[in-house]
Amino acid sequence: MPGLAPKLALAGAAAAGGVALWWRRNPSACPYSQRFWVEAPHPFVTRARLLEILAPQPGERLLEVGPGTGYYSLDVAERLRPEGGLDIFDLQPEMLDHTMARAGERE
Ligand SMILES: C[S@@+](CC[C@H](N)C(=O)[O-])C[C@H]1O[C@@H](n2cnc3c(N)ncnc32)[C@H](O)[C@@H]1O
Secondary structure, eight states: OTTHHHHHHHHHHHHHHHHHHHHHHSOOOOOGGGTHHHHSOOSSSOHHHHHHHHOOOTTOEEEEEOOTTTTTHHHHHHHHTTTOEEEEEOSOHHHHHHHHHHHHHHO
């Protein structure tokens, strides 16, 4: 059907814009049930790029606010070992539990 694809693209863009506007007016943390959004690759600030910028050193103690599921946390924490460490603080205990479980899997 000619002309359907542009209409669908426009409708999709309008829907995405509407959601973005709604979220801007009703800010809230990304719920744990939607965690797949924060587990997706972060192409603009990759883990390697964050480590390069942050340059964490062994023995340092850092605080990460809002780690989510720990996308960056584990790599940063590894760089701080053995005497240092990463503390994490998140509004949602499920995110903290998730990150700690992942850390346990890496041990
Ligand atoms: C979009 S996720 C980002 C997670 C992670 N930093 C990443 O880049 O993958 C934001 C996280 O910050 C938490 N958060 C939002 N506002 C917060 C606040 N005021 N204090 C602590 N955590 C907060 C949310 O619960 C959520 O886990």
